[in-house]
Amino acid sequence: MEYQRILVVLPHPDDECFGISGTLAKHIAAGTQVTYACLTLGERARNMGNPPFANRITLPQIRRGELEQSCQAIGIQDLRLMGFHDKTLEFEDQDLLDLKIGELLAELDPSLVITFFPGFAVHPDHDATGAAVVRTIGKLQPAARPPVHCLAFSHNHRESIGEPDVFVDVSGFLKQKIASILSHRSQFYVPQLFEKNPHKNREVQERFGTERFWTYKFA
Amino acid sequence: MLPIQTVEIQNRLDSLKDQDLYIHLELTTGAYAAHNDSTKHPAANFITNALVRYGIGSISGNGPYRVGLKMDKGWIYAEGLTHYDETDAERLIMAGHDSSGKLVVALQLSREPF
Numbered sequence: 001m002e003y004q005r006i007l008v009v010l011p012h013p014d015d016e017c018f019g020i021s022g023t024l025a026k027h028i029a030a031g032t033q034v035t036y037a038c039l040t041l042g043e044r045a046r047n048m049g050n051p052p053f054a055n056r057i058t059l060p061q062i063r064r065g066e067l068e069q070s071c072q073a074i075g076i077q078d079l080r081l082m083g084f085h086d087k088t089l090e091f092e093d094q095d096l097l098d099l100k101i102g103e104l105l106a107e108l109d110p111s112l113v114i115t116f117f118p119g120f121a122v123h124p125d126h127d128a129t130g131a132a133v134v135r136t137i138g139k140l141q142p143a144a145r146p147p148v149h150c151l152a153f154s155h156n157h158r159e160s161i162g163e164p165d166v167f168v169d170v171s172g173f174l175k176q177k178i179a180s181i182l183s184h185r186s187q188f189y190v191p192q193l194f195e196k197n198p199h200k201n202r203e204v205q206e207r208f209g210t211e212r213f214w215t216y217k218f219a
Numbered sequence: 220m221l222p223i224q225t226v227e228i229q230n231r232l233d234s235l236k237d238q239d240l241y242i243h244l245e246l247t248t249g250a251y252a253a254h255n256d257s258t259k260h261p262a263a264n265f266i267t268n269a270l271v272r273y274g275i276g277s278i279s280g281n282g283p284y285r286v287g288l289k290m291d292k293g294w295i296y297a298e299g300l301t302h303y304d305e306t307d308a309e310r311l312i313m314a315g316h317d318s319s320g321k322l323v324v325a326l327q328l329s330r331e332p333f
Contacts (some may be wrong), residue, residue: 044265046249050320052220055304055312056243056327087250087263123250155254 005033007110007146008076009101009133011089011125012042013067014184019151020114021074021180022170023211028075029173035078035108037101038067039129044086047187054186066184073179080104089128097132098139105136110146113137117150117214120157138218149213164212171209174199178208220302223313225278228303231311232276232286235328243267243327244297265325268332271295283315286326297326 006027010016016024016036024034041060048054054062064081071079082100084092105113118130130150137145149166170177178193198204247263273288273295280298288295299315309331315324327333 044245044247046247046321046323048220048314048316048320048322052302052314052316052320052322055220055302055314056245056322056325057304057307057310057312057333087265122254125250 002030003027003032003111005035005108005110006112006114007104007108008034008036009039009104009113009115009129010036011039011084011116011123011129012045012086013038013063013070014042014187015116015126016074017070017177017180017184017188018208019153020211021070022173022177022208023114023168023213024076025074025173025176026168026170028077033078034074034076035080035104035110036071036076037080037082037104039082039084039089040086040125041067041081042086042187045187049186050189059186062186063184066186070180070183073183074176087125089125089132092128094132094135097128098136101132101136102139105140105146113146113148114213115148115150117152117157117161117216120150120152120154120161122154126151134216134218142218145218148216150216152214161214164214166213166215168211168213169209170211171205174205174208178204220314220316221305223278223282223284223300223303225284227305228278228284228286228311228313232278232288235311235330236273236276238330239270239272240328240330241268241332242271242295243325243329243333244295245322245325246297247323249321271328286313295326297324299324300326 042063043060115133116126116130118127121127245265248261252259252261273290275289279285284300285298300313301315304312310329313326314322
């Protein structure tokens, strides 16, 4: 299925790279416009490079640069930095969160929204982001709701929400995906990706070649 | 960030005493601690831009290091510090990183808000 415009809502720079960068690159190659609303700068991350080259003062700007590089690697046309603070989303003013997401929906009229599955995404910011997205979209008339594809990876998710229903073969877009992962150099070190032509490595293809989503079912 | 040099840190602590300072104090296991290992108990806290003032401040230990700041009516304490930002002359930026480089603890003092 081709989408005219995808809205991605995630809380941290790097949340896009492992789970959805291949899917986005694939859609973008087919002509889709992508807006990525990144709610925070991940300024409370523990990873600082190894040996550490960042600190609590410099990390926000370093991560902003890494995010811009990742978006460029994927081909994302429109990055929005939403200005919230890492680790605080579950305590934020919900009306403010919903207002900001509602403004994006009204402006962009996306044909697909991608976010985290609330309750099954491990990090409190992930869950709070997904919750805000489905809460805001849930307030729309059913016919006006774009489909929402969610990422889930908590240990208990299969018992509650079953198997994913959307599988995207991104084996043809591993170069973009690997470049997205490598952009976040303060956060990740995946040794395999530093070998020559990592996108041709079979282990890398198996680990990164398929992206999986759950379509959110509104009550 | 450079490994902590205690003489340098002690000099900076002395130069920041007896004045109003903004503090960032943080301890974290990371949000994924229990996801990665169910025997781990995830915990974290931070406080940013609280106003503090201390009369005695010192660094101790052989590394990782401890810092204690004695205030008029209480104490500020951090253990596990390993690195400081040598390029920041105005503020004292210290952090403790584990063997894989991850931040575990941070103690920062500044005359201006962070």
